[in-house]
């Protein structure tokens with residue numbers, strides 16, 4: 001028809017029916033009656049956890065209705081699909097829906113992995129003995145949770161890249177699996193509105209990730225109301241996923257509908273199903289059967305005949321597919337068997353299923369966390385929970401006894417499938433790290449040809465890649481910036497990972513640095529995709545806990561597009577205890593000069609400082625980069641500390657000095673004296689410099705000595721965050737131990753004997769140095785780059801932001817004058833001599 005010029009509509013959606021016809025449904029392998037009882041007990045306990053917590057402490061919160069809609073989708077997985085690792089093969093990797101935690105805890109309670117005390121302490125983590133976290137947080141429950149999923153969208157995104165990373169590990173022969181784990185992601189239908197959820201689904205199809213299964217719990221509701229009241233979320237998602245190349249399995253209608261659909265010879269029932277919008281379907285879930293008869297079937301009088309033999313009560317109870325064990329089983333089985341594509345299961349459910357008037361299908365359902373006695377009785381009756389009338393008001397937990405068929409069945413199923421889930425376990429052996437002496441070339445400096453710290457890093461990475469102990473575990477991750485950072489040499493050397501290899505001859509094949517894709521390539525070249533890169537970083541950085549292998553990711557990116565853009569994923573790295581190095585390239589508001597307002601970063605260090613277990617460094621010289629990375633490797637991969645690193649890298653070429661003797665500890669602790677001021681001057685000052693801006697401090701040192709009789713020591717500050725944390729720690733201890741000898745922080749003891757004034761200058765906002773001001777003797781005057789960046793020369797930008805050598809001189813003199821050490825006429829003279837315009841506008845305000 002297309003050839004004949006007919007405009008044929010694109011067919012990305014199929015009829016609003018189950019994808020698997022009844023005739024192809026497999027027999028159910030389990031005892032669904034026992035499973036139904038187990039599921040009912042889990043439902044009850046999940047509800048009781050939230051209700052009890054909020055009865056004890058009003059306002060603790062929690063969600064009942066999400067798990068209520070998910071229960072069947074989880075239980076079919078737990079009883080028949082989710083693989084554990086008891087057989088020595090990897091366990092399935094499951095991203096559970098973040099706010100359905102009560103369901104996971106309630107099952108673990110039946111499995112005897114948690115006891116009543118745990119359930120009673122849901123959301124009371126600070127109670128005696130600890131409590132259960134609201135959401136999946138590995139940091140807070142490191143033997144249980146693997147993946148933080150409650151920042152919506154991040155779980156789905158991580159799952160894509162985890163499935164891909166599993167393929168990468170296999171392609172590079174870093175693992176030897178006889179059974180490839182499945183990656184499962186349970187996603188909310190509302191959650192699919194997050195760009196992170198759907199933004200990269202095409203990757204999974206492009207790379208044929210048939211090890212990936214998504215289950216979208218289409219309960220048609222999010223927090224405030226319907227997801228697509230005026231449309232159909234299942235159809236919309238089907239179009240998106242089919243368009244992206246996924247295998248889509250819709251599980252819309254429960255078995256009760258099969259007979260009706262079989263009798264729908266005119267197609268009128270299907271027509272009615274298709275024209276009904278989700279807002280109406282939600283309404284049917286809260287109304288009695290008579291309403292459904294009148295409004296759904298009664299819309300076409302002929303349809304009424306179809307349901308003549310059904311009572312109103314039967315009509316109301318007609319299942320949706322996602323609550324039908326057999327339909328869900330059929331979908332999961334088909335997903336397991338599907339080859340060549342990822343699978344998404346779109347399962348239609350009811351939010352708050354079983355809560356009745358307390359929240360089933362209601363718009364308030366998401367927030368419901370209390371139930372009155374009547375509602376509890378109804379719930380108990382509906383799910384047949386053996387709790388007596390006297391006890392019900394207490395909402396006790398119910399656990400079938402050890403000798404019950406339910407407990408036996410549940411344990412047998414998990415045993416057959418290889419053990420309990422979720423479970424996080426760290427078995428990866430430590431790696432042997434290179435000693436600092438192996439980086440001699442960086443420690444020596446190079447006072448002949450100028451280079452940037454970015455270049456130093458790239459050379460260092462190349463040498464690490466060649467290291468026989470750790471080279472193969474390194475995962476370079478690049479979001480289409482390799483050429484920006486001078487890393488294109490690596491393409492040829494270690495290859496870019498591509499499951500298809502390279503099906504074409506690259507245009508630059510003749511050059512020695514050609515664009516080289518390979519099936520076992522080591523680089524993850526993510527394209528223009530910081531979010532995907534972070535998901536890869538997380539997959540690699542947690543391989544020690546997911547796969548028992550230490551991988552060392554180095555993710556290098558434009559520092560402006562890091563914390564500012566994908567900061568939530570970096571926060572998640574802290575929770576998930578990912579290891580690895582984040583490298584903020586082209587850092588510094590004035591050092592990256594031509595790119596202007598949206599590129600020039602003067603605040604990533606500030607944002608980085610908000611993550612407790614992120615170690616952040618701002619090195620000035622090649623040897624500092626080497627010392628920091630060597631120590632980071634040692635701490636993360638040898639000592640197995642739960643930390644990760646953020647290191648700024650700059651692109652300004654400078655002459656790299658040799659490392660002064662004995663400064664390693666100072667570099668790591670955050671500050672050391674780089675160059676003392678000349679002897680025999682009348683006044684004393686100290687200038688803290690970081691990154692390439694330390695050179696402005698050095699230039700100021702000379703001017704101060706030659707023109708103003710001031711000897712200024714120049715210090716390199718590599719880590720303000722750590723200096724602050726250490727100082728705070730001591731101050732706190734001293735406050736709590738008033739009668740004991742006070743402790744002194746590294747910063748305080750290092751500066752204790754120094755005389756004179758202190759000035760700091762950096763290519764970051766003033767607040768970065770200012771965070772240590774209260775522990776600097778006599779206070780600290782900070783110069784920094786507050787305000788929007790501009791495109792111009794470095795020189796002009798540094799004058800504009802008032803961090804050039806002249807301003808450092810002025811700041812030093814004005815600090816001395818403020819102390820009365822010199823007269824006010826001296827800074828006034830300097831303003832004149834240095835050509836500073838005192839009426840220039842403040843850069844923050846222009």
Ligand SMILES: Cc1ncc(C[n+]2csc(CCOP(=O)(O)OP(=O)(O)O)c2C)c(N)n1
Pocket residue numbers: 065066069099150151152153187188189190191192217219221222223227351366
């Ligand atoms: C990034 C982010 N934004 C907002 C929230 C708050 N939030 C938690 S659950 C929820 C609604 C979830 O709806 P849906 O994804 O449909 O899941 P359901 O509970 O319906 O299964 C919201 C808005 C969050 N957790 N993360």
Ligand SMILES: [Mg+2]
Pocket residue numbers: 188189190217218219220221222227351
């Ligand atoms: Mg929903």
